[in-house]
Amino acid sequence: MTEPTRTRSQAAEAAEDAGSNPSANATFGDVVAARFDRRDLLRGLLGVGAIAAVVTPRALAATEAAAAAEAAPAAAVPAETAPTRFPFAEVEAGSDTHHHVAAGHDAEILIRWGDPVLPGAPAFDPHHQSAAAQAKQFGYNNDFVGYFPMPGAADPAAHGLLVVNHEYTNEELMFPGLGRQDLKSVAFAGMTKTLVDIEMAAHGGSVLEIRRTDGQWAVVPDSKYARRITAETPMVLTGPAAGSARLVTAADPTGRSVHGMINNCAGGTTPWGTWLTCEENINYYFSGTLPADSGEAKNHARFNLPNSAYAWGRFHERFDIGKTPNEPNRFGWVVEIDPFDPTSVPKKRTAMGRFKHEGAAGIVAKTGQYVVYQGDDERFDYVYKFVTTGRVDSGDRDLLDSGTLHVARFDADGRGTWMPLVFGQGPLTPENGFQTQADVLIGARLAADRLGATKMDRPEDVEANPKTGKVYVMLTNNGKRKADQTDAVNPRADNRFGHIVELTPDDGDHAATGFSWEILVRCGDPAIAAVGATFSSATTKDGWFGMPDNCAVDGQGRLWVATDGNSASRTGRADGIWAMETEGQGRGTGKHFFRVPCGAEMCGPYFTPDDTTFFVAVQHPGEADEDDPKAAPATFEAPSTRWPDFDSAMPPRPAVVAITKRGGGRVGT
Ligand code: FEO
Ligand code: CA
Ligand code: CA
Ligand code: CA
DSSP states (O other), X not given: OOTTOOSHHHHHHHHOOTTOOOOOOOOHHHXXXXXXXXXXXXXXXXXXXXXXXHSOHHHHHHHHHHHHHSOOOOOOOOGGGOOOSOOSOOOOOOOOSSOEEOTTEEEEEEEETTOBOSTTOOOOOGGGOOHHHHTTBOOSSEEEEEEEEOTTOSSTTTEEEEEEEEOOOOXXXXXXXXXXXXXXXXXXXXXXXXXXXXXXXXXXEEXXXXXXXXXXXXXXXXOTTOEEEOTTOEEEEESTTTTOGGGOOSSOTTSOEEEOOOOEEEEEEOTTSOEEEEEOOGGGGOBSOOOTTSSOHHHHHHTTOOOOOSSHHHHOGGGBTTTOTTGGGGSSSEEEEOTTOTTOOOEEEGGGOOSOBOXXXXXXXXXXXXXXXXXXXXXXXXXXXXXXXXXXXXXXTTGGGSEEEEEEEEOTTSEEEEEEOOTTSTTOSGGGTOOSHHHHHHTXXXXXXXXXXXXXXXXXXXXXXTTTOOEEEEEOOBTTOOGGGOOSSSOOTTBSSOEEEEEEEGGGOTTOSEEXXXXXXXXXXXXXXXXXXXXXXXXXXTTOOSOEEEEEEOTTSOEEEEESSOOHHHHSSOOEEEEEOOSSTTTTOEEEEEEOOTTOEEEEEEEOTTSSEEEEEEESTTOOOTTOTTSOOOOSSSOSOOTTTOOTTSOOOOEEEEXXXXXXXXXXX
């Protein structure tokens, strides 16, 4: 951890720079940032002329040449002739302590950190929290949200199961008197086993039965479906890597039995009624020094592991790689859970590969196979898809144990290829360090490196649109990409605001290995020419956004984007939900629908099947504004907001919000 980061989120992003080019060449953005307060630049307070006045002509020429080499910006279509399928009244972009939703909609808190999940859960008392209480209560930092209609329900959009990931913990906002613990100067001095065990119980996921009565959603108390999954819940490893010697530990000589899941970010729901929940930044939880003879040095280094962002290794040997060098190989998977059976054992599906899984959104291909698109969220990492061997209609509940993982190569001509990660094929041979398919899957990044996959600007959610067959890839940002590292599909150096790429599978077949691609939008403020954003000109000052992260496609085939990293200091706006038109004349038009309170990021987005409810997750509310040097460090005692309770005795609480249209009907119409 480097010292100057102001929040845990920022520290996390700063640490995730593996694979970046170590060259010290200054980029255009660095030149500008060195001369101006970046907040002024990003708020548009400086015109392009002012930038040009102080930046060397050579730097400007390089930027212009780079811009010219990119796809042409969206055609300038006057607002009145660029209709979109999003007629709602736009929210004003900005940042304050509250959440805001488009007029004519209600956005109600459904469940908050600490609320009861299991029968007997004690009332939330943040001053006297315990691991036992937390294990029965809603966990921290809700991320992915999925909804399963209750079979046989009179109204499937008013009664169902909600599954929620609990990605990580912010100890400085959770625990009284503690403050940031991951700073070098602090070195987790205040962390105790009691606090670590609460953190472990606050990770994982929740299964909730929810019902809508008289228009109002509520969690059904003491439901037989209610479940908390934590960093201690017994799970099994299945598929080709299960039982590998590299998954064996002293506690598990079988290499098939694991305790818990961690850093579960986004996910997916399958047509057969299961929840896919994805382990992402698992490197944060491991510390210690790898024994010289472990054989895992290269593998762990490619995972930027250990990252030592948490104190868990001090109190639990399995998170100390000096003592348990194989434990990290047991994390970083897609976990499949049957939410309708609270006694079911979660399954880590090794066939789908091990990397920093952002999500796992799937679609049934023309062939009947299930295809799961997956982003590996780190700078310069890859986009993957998994294609099952069997068909969804086979009734096989272990479909995800057998199939082919592919990684994407994007060519400059707008074509692309899904390359299979199969032991023995191409360079994936013993000479290159792969003895079995287990080696290919455990070290999926190393295998993808060998195949020449395209290094992307942090792939987050990847989702198919069932109405059009197109696939959307959220590339959130990559400030480490240098000018000489740009390529057709990642065209911006110092890409602070990210972009969205649209894939079209050949023959409309998601199982096909060929595809074509184009950039849907380059994000950021279109009013600043140097940013190079390409929102349509119909996009208002509120309608543009930076840092796309999660996304959802609604029942009408409309794309909705959730962001992570906007703030008053960076973009003059909090994170939130933006509608993004992908079709017709309005293509490339963004429209602001919902915004989170300050310090938070936007996660979750998930619609009920009829689009009458839109579930969103507000993660880490109350953090400090990351780039504002005047912002006080956020702590339990002094958060930047006390959303959603606004009670001086209560810290801010991550929460799931249910958005509905007042008077009924589809959200966002
Ligand atoms: Fe957990 Fe990629 O964000
Ligand atoms: Ca999603
Ligand atoms: Ca996120
Ligand atoms: Ca993110």
